[in-house]
Amino acid sequence: MRRLAVPAAALAAALALTGCGGSDDAKGEAKGGSAADLSVGSSYMPQPVSADMAAGFLTIVNKGGTKDELTSASSDVAERVTLHSTTGGSMQEAASFAVPAHGRLVFNSGGNHLMFESLKRKPEQGDTITLRLNFAESGPLTVEMPVKSATYNPSTGH
Numbered sequence: 001m002r003r004l005a006v007p008a009a010a011l012a013a014a015l016a017l018t019g020c021g022g023s024d025d026a027k028g029e030a031k032g033g034s035a036a037d038l039s040v041g042s043s044y045m046p047q048p049v050s051a052d053m054a055a056g057f058l059t060i061v062n063k064g065g066t067k068d069e070l071t072s073a074s075s076d077v078a079e080r081v082t083l084h085s086t087t088g089g090s091m092q093e094a095a096s097f098a099v100p101a102h103g104r105l106v107f108n109s110g111g112n113h114l115m116f117e118s119l120k121r122k123p124e125q126g127d128t129i130t131l132r133l134n135f136a137e138s139g140p141l142t143v144e145m146p147v148k149s150a151t152y153n154p155s156t157g158h
Helices: 002-018
Strands: 038-046 053-062 068-075 078-087 090-094 097-099 103-107 113-119 128-135 141-148
């Protein structure tokens, strides 16, 4: 009986270790994919006409195989930065926005946008403000956002 005890214990240990192997799913990555790979482009803030509010626009590109979600933003120029969508001419605050795998999230005039609320100072054309974007899965991204003329309308990038 003693001879069977050692092989039985070895078999039990081998079976227990088999369940410890890692897979892409266990690492939070999709099968056959990769983690989100986020970058930001085409960022700008039109010079605000109001002393206490401003809008911000940009494009978030995800070259990775896993989606992510923009959950919040902050800036040294405002007390709060909120996420907004515009549908049918009506603006609504949003809790988050999806950034699809191998896709992009666009913030543009008349659509999704950032609202800089309770400005600490009024940004002027030529200034650059710092913006921090926070995501559900990826680390935060810091963006240097130029302040453009109030009538600036980009021809590309959005």
